[in-house]
Amino acid sequence: MRNIYEIKYLKRSATKYRNHVGVSFFVVLKGKAMIPVKDVSTFYEEGDTFIVKHNECYKLDVREGNIVVQIHFYKSLIETMVPELLCNHSHVTTQSEMIPLRNQLIYLCSLYLTQENDRNFKIMKQIIAILEIYKGQLHIDNEDSSNMYKDVNPIIEEIRNYIHEHYNERITINTFTNKYRLSESYFSKMFKEQLGVNFKDYLTDIRLLNSIYDLIHTCEKIIDISEKHGFYNVSAYIHAFKLYYGVTPKKYRNMIQNKHAQFERQNFFNEVDNERNLTLEEIKFYLRKFKQKYTKTLCIYA
Incomplete structure (x- = not known):
């Protein structure tokens, strides 16, 4: 059943x-975690559950040394x-309303370990x-539900995934029209019909x-951030940012950091894109410990 979850x-x-x-x-098994969705960052404590x-x-x-379990349904x-x-x-x-769901998620994790x-x-x-x-x-939201049911063209889905992985590289509309042998007009029309926004705006938004x-979370210079995220010069970055968010990047940073204490970046791993695999014994240990503390009615299989 690996192809479904x-x-x-x-x-x-x-x-x-x-x-x-x-x-x-997601369930935080140990310690703390933070999840930024769009430009909003939310912190979660041990025992909390959240959904993407x-x-x-x-x-x-x-955080270093902490553990989050992700149960993904395809x-x-x-x-x-x-x-x-x-x-x-x-x-x-x-979180109190999430407890029944959290308990069932942990139980699924335990079932997965059985033979x-x-x-x-x-x-x-x-x-x-x-x-259920x-x-x-x-x-x-019934107003938007019809659009969400619409299947995305496999080519557009592939392009969207590529943009998310390579957005900071040089990408133009010709990157894809040449690859898929499409005219620019046809590609532009298909992209906007499928995603509701034109190609350039989608790439800029990402x-x-x-x-x-x-x-928000670093002290890096604006010029370094602009180059790091695919803008050909800092002026283009500032112009695009102000157009989308109504303020310059510097003003946005000051507004957010004045409201919240600066995020302690050194306490988090944000430089790597993988996770160290836990051993089976470690997984059993943390599930058992979590069960004892939070879900005492559940059976965690040894």
């Missing part, structure tokens, strides 16, 4: 925002079982239970979005 234990952080495909549930929805742009920062599974989750929606935000003959059957039942609980907490993280 995945469980990962994260100890390190992503370097770039990613366009999320599918739905991911379909088509959200996000990063994940995990788009193919969501489309088959609960397609409403691919729509624009809101969900419960208080019983009916393991896959139990896992599938548990996945259904999780999706989450569905019951949703408020669907570059600005990634730059905001460094504006």
